[in-house]
Amino acid sequence: MSSDPVIVSACLLGLSTRYDGKDALNEEVCSLLKGRLIVPVCPEQLGGLPTPRPKAEITAGDGTDVLCGLSRAVDENGEDVTSKFMKGAAETLKAALLTGAQEAYLKDRSPSCGVSLICRRGERIKGMGVTAAMLMKEGIKVTGF
Ligand code: SF4
Numbered sequence: 001m002s003s004d005p006v007i008v009s010a011c012l013l014g015l016s017t018r019y020d021g022k023d024a025l026n027e028e029v030c031s032l033l034k035g036r037l038i039v040p041v042c043p044e045q046l047g048g049l050p051t052p053r054p055k056a057e058i059t060a061g062d063g064t065d066v067l068c069g070l071s072r073a074v075d076e077n078g079e080d081v082t083s084k085f086m087k088g089a090a091e092t093l094k095a096a097l098l099t100g101a102q103e104a105y106l107k108d109r110s111p112s113c114g115v116s117l118i119c120r121r122g123e124r125i126k127g128m129g130v131t132a133a134m135l136m137k138e139g140i141k142v143t144g145f
Contacts, residue, residue, distance in 0.1 A: 007104035017042035021052035043131040047088025062127025089134040108144035115144025
């Protein structure tokens with residue numbers, strides 16, 4: 001079993017970091033992490049957003065487009081939170097570099113952490129969140145749960 005550090009979406013570990021103030025505890029993730037050095041992160045909190053907070057989504061494309069400046073993250077009140085999402089992604093990358101983590105277990109369907117799916121107008125669509133896209137761009141292996 002590997003003891004290498006791994007970045008993990010804090011909500012998957014049972015921390016109440018979600019936009020609605022709840023967690024997304026995932027027993028499979030906790031079991032896979034036995035013996036690993038866990039680095040819990042919530043990119044949206046690291047970006048300076050409060051908890052609870054208004055739900056946000058990526059307006060077009062996915063997190064890769066946000067990184068390129070081609071799309072934005074906007075909350076349900078119409079506030080542009082792109083800079084907060086970008087900061088949270090950068091801080092998460094910083095945590096990975098500080099700890100030497102080469103892998104990240106992330107909460108799928110989130111506009112920050114989504115690995116294969118994000119949500120738009122209540123629908124699940126293929127795409128990555130902003131943090132997942134940034135970590136992958138930097139060569140970190142991302143797995144969604
Ligand atoms: S930003 Fe990521 S870690 Fe934070 S609550 Fe959303 S899915 Fe969980």
